[in-house]
Amino acid sequence: MHVDADRLRADIEANAAFGAIETDEGRGRTVLAGTDASRRAREYFVERLRDAGLSVTVDAVGNVSGTWLPESADPDAAPVAAGSHLDSVPEGGIFDGPLGVYAALESVRAAQDAGLDPDRPISVVCFSEEEGQRFSNGLLGSSVAVGERTVEEALELEDDAGVALDAALDEIGFRGEGRLDAAGWDAWFELHVEQDTRLERVGATEGASAAEASSDETTSPVGVVTTITGITHCEVTVRGEANHAGATPMDDRTDALAAASEFVLDVEAAANDVVAASSETAVATVGSLTVRPNATNVVPGTVEMGVDVRDVSAESMETIVEAARASLALLERGRGVETEFSRPFDLEPTPMSDRLRRIAHRAGEGAGVDTVDLHSGAAHDTMHVAGATDAALLFAPSRDGVSHNPREWTDWSDCAAAARVLAGSIADAAGALP
Amino acid sequence: MHVDADRLRADIEANAAFGAIETDEGRGRTVLAGTDASRRAREYFVERLRDAGLSVTVDAVGNVSGTWLPESADPDAAPVAAGSHLDSVPEGGIFDGPLGVYAALESVRAAQDAGLDPDRPISVVCFSEEEGQRFSNGLLGSSVAVGERTVEEALELEDDAGVALDAALDEIGFRGEGRLDAAGWDAWFELHVEQDTRLERVGATEGASAAEASSDETTSPVGVVTTITGITHCEVTVRGEANHAGATPMDDRTDALAAASEFVLDVEAAANDVVAASSETAVATVGSLTVRPNATNVVPGTVEMGVDVRDVSAESMETIVEAARASLALLERGRGVETEFSRPFDLEPTPMSDRLRRIAHRAGEGAGVDTVDLHSGAAHDTMHVAGATDAALLFAPSRDGVSHNPREWTDWSDCAAAARVLAGSIADAAGALP
Numbered sequence: 048m049h050v051d052a053d054r055l056r057a058d059i060e061a062n063a064a065f066g067a068i069e070t071d072e073g074r075g076r077t078v079l080a081g082t083d084a085s086r087r088a089r090e091y092f093v094e095r096l097r098d099a100g101l102s103v104t105v106d107a108v109g110n111v112s113g114t115w116l117p118e119s120a121d122p123d124a125a126p127v128a129a130g131s132h133l134d135s136v137p138e139g140g141i142f143d144g145p146l147g148v149y150a151a152l153e154s155v156r157a158a159q160d161a162g163l164d165p166d167r168p169i170s171v172v173c174f175s176e177e178e179g180q181r182f183s184n185g186l187l188g189s190s191v192a193v194g195e196r197t198v199e200e201a202l203e204l205e206d207d208a209g210v211a212l213d214a215a216l217d218e219i220g221f222r223g224e225g226r227l228d229a230a231g232w233d234a235w236f237e238l239h240v241e242q243d244t245r246l247e248r249v250g251a252t253e254g255a256s257a258a259e260a261s262s263d264e265t266t267s268p269v270g271v272v273t274t275i276t277g278i279t280h281c282e283v284t285v286r287g288e289a290n291h292a293g294a295t296p297m298d299d300r301t302d303a304l305a306a307a308s309e310f311v312l313d314v315e316a317a318a319n320d321v322v323a324a325s326s327e328t329a330v331a332t333v334g335s336l337t338v339r340p341n342a343t344n345v346v347p348g349t350v351e352m353g354v355d356v357r358d359v360s361a362e363s364m365e366t367i368v369e370a371a372r373a374s375l376a377l378l379e380r381g382r383g384v385e386t387e388f389s390r391p392f393d394l395e396p397t398p399m400s401d402r403l404r405r406i407a408h409r410a411g412e413g414a415g416v417d418t419v420d421l422h423s424g425a426a427h428d429t430m431h432v433a434g435a436t437d438a439a440l441l442f443a444p445s446r447d448g449v450s451h452n453p454r455e456w457t458d459w460s461d462c463a464a465a466a467r468v469l470a471g472s473i474a475d476a477a478g479a480l481p
Numbered sequence: 482m483h484v485d486a487d488r489l490r491a492d493i494e495a496n497a498a499f500g501a502i503e504t505d506e507g508r509g510r511t512v513l514a515g516t517d518a519s520r521r522a523r524e525y526f527v528e529r530l531r532d533a534g535l536s537v538t539v540d541a542v543g544n545v546s547g548t549w550l551p552e553s554a555d556p557d558a559a560p561v562a563a564g565s566h567l568d569s570v571p572e573g574g575i576f577d578g579p580l581g582v583y584a585a586l587e588s589v590r591a592a593q594d595a596g597l598d599p600d601r602p603i604s605v606v607c608f609s610e611e612e613g614q615r616f617s618n619g620l621l622g623s624s625v626a627v628g629e630r631t632v633e634e635a636l637e638l639e640d641d642a643g644v645a646l647d648a649a650l651d652e653i654g655f656r657g658e659g660r661l662d663a664a665g666w667d668a669w670f671e672l673h674v675e676q677d678t679r680l681e682r683v684g685a686t687e688g689a690s691a692a693e694a695s696s697d698e699t700t701s702p703v704g705v706v707t708t709i710t711g712i713t714h715c716e717v718t719v720r721g722e723a724n725h726a727g728a729t730p731m732d733d734r735t736d737a738l739a740a741a742s743e744f745v746l747d748v749e750a751a752a753n754d755v756v757a758a759s760s761e762t763a764v765a766t767v768g769s770l771t772v773r774p775n776a777t778n779v780v781p782g783t784v785e786m787g788v789d790v791r792d793v794s795a796e797s798m799e800t801i802v803e804a805a806r807a808s809l810a811l812l813e814r815g816r817g818v819e820t821e822f823s824r825p826f827d828l829e830p831t832p833m834s835d836r837l838r839r840i841a842h843r844a845g846e847g848a849g850v851d852t853v854d855l856h857s858g859a860a861h862d863t864m865h866v867a868g869a870t871d872a873a874l875l876f877a878p879s880r881d882g883v884s885h886n887p888r889e890w891t892d893w894s895d896c897a898a899a900a901r902v903l904a905g906s907i908a909d910a911a912g913a914l915p
Contacts, residue, residue: 243725293710294884298756304768305749319731322732329731330727338769341769343769343788344714347770
């Protein structure tokens with residue numbers, strides 16, 4: 048199926064103007080939920096949905112959905128839905144989110160242009176507050192759409208200044224009614240930038256051999272996600288004793304930072320062990336570490352750390368978490384520190400729908416675009432949606448794996464290739480293919 | 482020689498009122514150089530100097546000196562000087578500094594009361610900005626008194642708000658003229674709280690045996706410092722690559738925090754090795770560590786650390802610094818990080834005067850107070866003065882080694898015992914003993 052690469056690009060570039068920031072390199076934007084930039088991005092999106100003849104709804108938490116109900120479709124049939132999000136992290140890139148939203152809209156326009164007759168309605172969706180930069184830890188709109196969080200709970204969430212989500216949505220005119228219900232969809236597709244280099248590396252290898260064979264322009268492959276990684280966050284505190292760095296002999300110290308350093312290396316080693324032994328997708332990161340009192344001439348008294356553990360295998364995640372706890376127990380005995388451990392955030396690995404993955408690979412063949420199975424190491428709204436209906440996640444390549452940064456980039460030809468795979472997948476799932 | 486313990490206590494308690502803070506435990510004060518609390522503390526000090534018949538001078542950087550010129554003394558003879566400082570760290574204790582200042586004054590009053598006839602004048606000194614909390618890294622007044630820093634350089638130093646030392650001293654009426662010159666002294670004594678537990682531990686052992694022999698009250702011993710530790714501060718930066726904690730495989734990371742953790746443990750091990758092999762007074766501390774971007778879900782990109790290395794042996798300090806540099810070189814090769822190393826602060830170990838140490842031990846015998854040789858792991862103004870004239874540093878015990886804290890405490894009986902040793906030492910050095 049033909050997608051209009053220029054029309055897709057024009058939408059993504061128009062959207063990039065909302066919240067655009069000045070930057071030396073690349074192209075950045077800051078679009079936080081419920082801000083003026085968010086209002087402008089949503090208004091443009093609604094306008095484009097209406098231009099394509101879609102009927103638009105906005106739910107109580109600001110999720111926007113535009114539905115194409117062609118004459119061929121049974122209005123009571125569960126629709127096929129696709130989309131992503133339009134908010135960004137502060138000083139984020141222009142593809143993370145918008146590519147999936149506008150490629151979904153382009154898929155509908157392509158189906159219309161091709162004169163397809165889908166059996167099911169097709170919905171194009173923008174979820175609220177995916178990045179979680181203002182009101183939540185992320186994936187807010189999809190959490191409500193699958194019933195994991197109630198509308199009321201979501202609307203009461205406040206930003207750091209005490210402004211609640213309902214007031215922020217009122218302010219920009221995007222507090223609608225009701226609740227977008229993902230359980231009512233027959234299938235869900237999200238196209239997103241990969242934020243990693245695996246597709247780029249596969250593409251480079253294939254591109255090199257293709258370049259030998261022909262001089263035609265080659266595009267990178269599209270990723271078809273097998274499983275979205277599980278994520279656990281652990282909070283760890285190590286308490287030693289703050290003391291004068293000069294007047295406290297080495298054998299009379301309880302140095303919280305020295306103990307924490309052993310912990311950091313133990314967590315790294317545990318992940319490496321799991322990668323070597325059983326699950327090469329496992330990762331563990333001590334991403335944050337804060338020392339108190341943090342003065343050169345004071346033996347550190349307290350260290351707080353944030354640990355991120357992810358894998359497609361829940362079992363290997365547990366292995367790493369257990370190793371982390373064992374490390375703390377050893378440090379209590381060996382170094383006399385006190386430790387605290389909590390696990391405030393825990394998401395199981397989420398396998399994608401086999402049916403939709405087959406459809407996506409088939410769409411790749413139809414579009415002449417290579418497709419590659421891979422896992423997602425990052426969380427996406429699709430993680431929630433998969434709990435309510437069949438869900439699939441497609442990846443377009445990210446240059447150098449850079450994301451959440453104005454240097455985030457996906458070549459326009461790669462955007463178009465990925466959109467062709469998405470359009471083919473949606474058409475197939477909606478029963479529009481011959 | 483009899484010192485008046487109550488008069489000494491009354492002065493220290495009166496001084497404790499200036500800058501006093503509310504605290505749940507202990508007794509605290511905040512007296513930063515050039516503040517109103519500092520003005521009140523200095524005015525009271527000057528008043529007490531004059532009450533004792535001393536002639537007061539204030540130099541251009543606010544060093545205060547009161548000199549007793551008895552009829553017995555040659556007015557041209559180099560005086561014996563003693564003192565310490567009256568400023569504090571924020572929320573510091575009431576003994577750190579004031580004990581040495583008022584014990585020096587009490588030593589003069591005790592000599593007067595005893596009708597002693599010293600050959601030399603005796604000066605009681607308060608140095609400016611010892612703690613370095615507002616205008617400098619510390620030891621400001623003594624650095625000028627030994628010519629290591631000019632008056633002009635000192636007066637231009639600014640606090641974080643851009644207020645220069647000269648303006649701050651003008652504000653409180655303590656910018657005098659000229660320069661207090663430590664090279665003009667025949668000898669210098671400073672009594673200070675130990676800020677460590679060594680005297681307390683010795684006292685506990687002796688007290689236990691003494692208690693068996695008699696029921697008299699026992700006092701803790703007084704420390705006679707052999708050497709003030711050398712101090713080096715190193716600043717270290719480890720640069721890896723910040724990356725998505727989920728989307729970056731373990732084998733594709735350059736984690737600055739994991740590398741820094743190896744460094745922290747290498748520094749600790751290097752100090753322990755030196756302690757075991759050659760110099761048990763050696764200490765090394767990674768006291769500060771800052772991670773960027775410091776988010777749980779981001780692989781750390783940069784880590785900055787502050788390292789403090791101290792010993793009475795310059796050679797063992799170099800051994801530890803070399804081990805730290807070797808660790809960084811290994812991390813560059815092994816982990817692919819980039820590192821930076823600088824050494825912005827470097828003070829050689831400072832041996833105390835043998836002559837004055839002998840005088841101090843003799844004064845202990847005369848006063849019936851045990852004296853113990855030990856080193857100082859902390860920096861003191863005496864470190865500077867020792868570059869200009871014979872200098873000695875005495876320690877009174879600190880309960881639990883706590884200092885720079887309202888819980889800092891030295892029993893009044895221990896203050897008096899230490900003041901007796903100081904008074905005897907000053908009288909001896911000034912040629913007042915029979």
